[in-house]
Amino acid sequence: MMLMTPGPVSVSQKILDAVASPVIFHRAEDFAVLYQEVSQGLTEQFRGSDKHISLLFSGSGTLANEIILSSIFHENDKVLVVSNGDYGERIAKILMMHEVPMLHIQLEWYSIIDPMLIREQLQTEGITAVAMVALETSTGMVNPVKEIGQLIGEYQDQKITFFVDAVSAFGSEDIDVTRDNISYITSVPNKALEGLSGISFACVNLEDYESRALLVKPQSFYMDLSKYIEFSREFYTPTTPSISNFLPLKLSVELLAEETIEQRRLRYEKLRDYLIQGFSKYGFLPIIPESKYRAAAVVAFQVPSEVDADALRKYLYQNGIVVWSPKHYLYRQTIRVMIISVMGTVRQSHIDQLFELVQTYSNPK
Ligand SMILES: Cc1ncc(COP(=O)(O)O)c(C=O)c1O
CATH class of the missing domain: 3.90.1150.10 (Aspartate Aminotransferase, domain 1)
Structure with missing residues (x-):
């Protein structure tokens, strides 16, 4: 079977062979080395700086999105969500479930997001964060993350948090978390990274996180971002990860870098x-x-x-x-x-x- 689907994708034999590696213990040194290599490789590909870390989650892209979206906002936030397709609308649904104050500009599917729309909101609406999808997989449309990131940079004194779902975009579209002022970005291995499903990840700007951490309380034990950050300092995960996915992911990241x-x-x-x-x-x-x-x-x-x-x-x-x-x-x-x-x-x-x-x-x- 040849998958010509937008994820999961058919992968090379090398990636499949990596799944058959021996199981390692997630509290031992070899796991920490593997975690560190994968995490650093991802941060590099996201064009992160020393302010950024990449965290690994055992679950699909929606999990990465929900961990971030449920862990960083509080009742005094006002998150501007701009959607033009299924996955943008999903961001709004997740925020709604977690009762995060939000302004959702729900555009018709396939319509182009005009960065000027965001500028107007940033000027008038008391917005504290912007959340959007980079590549709306449901329509194949690329959204103007770079332009919106630049705008957010212009409003630096408002300290706008920028969340980007790059589940489909990472690995093929032009993404640079430093240039684009992105505070949190998520993705998966099973699309343009040409790897396997089962893991997802987020690249986090720790300065943004630390400015928010004291204001939020965890909404869930399993999806608590603070735990992932705490454990990642020693290159571990809070709970047993999907270990057999880590070696294939390391290989996918290396092949992308190559x-x-x-x-x-x-x-x-x-x-x-x-x-x-x-x-x-x-x-x-x-x-x-x-x-x-x-x-x-x-x-x-x-x-x-x-x-x-x-x-x-x-x-x-x-x-x-x-x-x-x-x-x-x-x-x-x-x-x-x-x-x-x-x-x-x-x-x-x-x-x-x-x-x-x-x-x-x-x-x-
Ligand atoms: C842009 C985007 N966001 C989120 C998701 C959800 O990812 P998953 O199905 O891995 O949970 C997808 C899935 O294709 C996606 O394309």
Whole structure:
């Protein structure tokens, strides 16, 4: 099976082999060495400084988001959430569950986030934090994190906390926590890092955390960020981690450092452009018209109305190619999209195979 889904992705044999390594004890030195290597490697890839640390959590991306979002805010906060898709809306849902005061600007899916909208709120609304998604996986849209980060830098005396969900963006999009004034950023190994699901992580600006730590009280025993920070000082986790995921993650981080984010992005862009060009012959067009807002590795195509999306998805699946075909709303109208990713071990030959299958599906002999 070739996963052309936006995570998990198909991974190389090297990564799979790393899972079969002997189990180590999470309170012994070899684990601490492994934790330190992975954590430092991630901080480097996030372009962190000596103010930043990366923490590892045993669970999916939502866990990393919920640990941070439930641990850093208090009743005097006002968090501005700007969403334009499913995962942005999920940030608002998590904050709501934890009763964090919030202003949610809920844009239509696929609409472009205008940084000026954020500027207006920063000037007038008593906002203490901004939370957003970097790459809205549900639509394949890249949001202007860099521009919003710059704005936040201009309002330095307001000490705005900036939370970014980079679950899909990390490893392929242009992210720099130092340049972009990001206080907390989260991601997972199983997307552009080309590794395995089961772990998630966050890169934290300790200055921001320390300025907040005394004002918040833990909402949960298991999701208490302060415990993760405390244990990470000795390179351990508060509870038993998903140990067999650590070696593959170390390898994924090393492979990313070797290839570099810039080169990986170029590799994805080439495949993405090949995919978009070839797929247009079958009437599948990217739903985001402006190419500058399209992600390097994830494209949402509108399924032509004459195509039965479920039947096509099933046909592809039966022939070894897995894609994601959810129902979406666009301007309050139900549409079918096919979300295809070129992350992981996807190569041009797999895209050719996809085209051949769509061809035979459309014109059966
Ligand atoms: C942008 C974004 N945020 C959060 C998540 C949730 O991650 P998970 O399914 O790993 O909990 C996803 C999942 O694809 C995502 O794409």
